[in-house]
Amino acid sequence: MADAPAPGSAPDWAAFAMACGACTRCGLSSGREQVVISRGHHEARLMLIGEAPGATEDAQGEPFVGRSGQLLDQLLAEAGLDPSRDIYLCNAVKCRPPDNRRPRGGELAACRPWLDQQIAWVDPPLIGLLGATALAGVLGVKSGMTQLRGQWLAGEGPLLGGRLLLPLFHPSYLLRNPSGAEGKPKWLTREDLRGAAERLRQLTASL
Numbered sequence: 542m543a544d545a546p547a548p549g550s551a552p553d554w555a556a557f558a559m560a561c562g563a564c565t566r567c568g569l570s571s572g573r574e575q576v577v578i579s580r581g582h583h584e585a586r587l588m589l590i591g592e593a594p595g596a597t598e599d600a601q602g603e604p605f606v607g608r609s610g611q612l613l614d615q616l617l618a619e620a621g622l623d624p625s626r627d628i629y630l631c632n633a634v635k636c637r638p639p640d641n642r643r644p645r646g647g648e649l650a651a652c653r654p655w656l657d658q659q660i661a662w663v664d665p666p667l668i669g670l671l672g673a674t675a676l677a678g679v680l681g682v683k684s685g686m687t688q689l690r691g692q693w694l695a696g697e698g699p700l701l702g703g704r705l706l707l708p709l710f711h712p713s714y715l716l717r718n719p720s721g722a723e724g725k726p727k728w729l730t731r732e733d734l735r736g737a738a739e740r741l742r743q744l745t746a747s748l
């Protein structure tokens with residue numbers, strides 16, 4: 542059984558990729574093409590966590606490279622954010638669920654040590670939670686995305702304490718709700734990402 546490196550260890554992303562790539566902790570391992578770990582910058586101050594890879598991600602081995610990823614990149618660029626410089630992108634679950642169904646609780650739990658290791662090593666002060674699955678998987682909050690989106694939540698506990706977490710609509714939800722009119726989900730997400738970019742600038746300026 543593959544193990545996540547010990548918490549507190551120095552980042553060794555190559556070893557992480559090897560161990561995570563050999564993971565068989567849940568049944569999703571039997572259907573995957575590849576384990577989808579991350580893209581972006583390992584030292585980014587803003588981490589974005591999505592749900593799970595889709596077909597394109599499973600084929601290419603990187604998160605958010607399909608249609609929802611293209612929309613996400615466009616919205617990030619509009620907010621002045623460059624994933625290769627400003628962001629570390631990953632998912633709550635690293636293997637593609639069959640038929641793109643939502644990951645189950647047991648799959649989220651099985652994958653959590655990998656995500657925790659990514660959070661510990663990237664050590665981002667800011668974390669965006671893309672969609673209800675990431676919100677539930679990371680914070681255990683099972684509903685209320687519409688009310689919570691755009692609000693910075695203070696993380697608690699040894700791993701999340703001292704970090705701010707921002708629930709955001711998932712880009713695939715925005716693909717299903719494409720209106721950019723004021724007050725609609727896409728417009729709200731533009732506002733939320735602009736707010737995240739501003740917070741990131743303030744953080745960087747204070748360093």
Ligand code: URA
Pocket residue numbers: 591592593594595598603604605606607609610632713
């Ligand atoms: N949706 C996700 O949540 N993550 C991806 O990587 C792609 C689509």
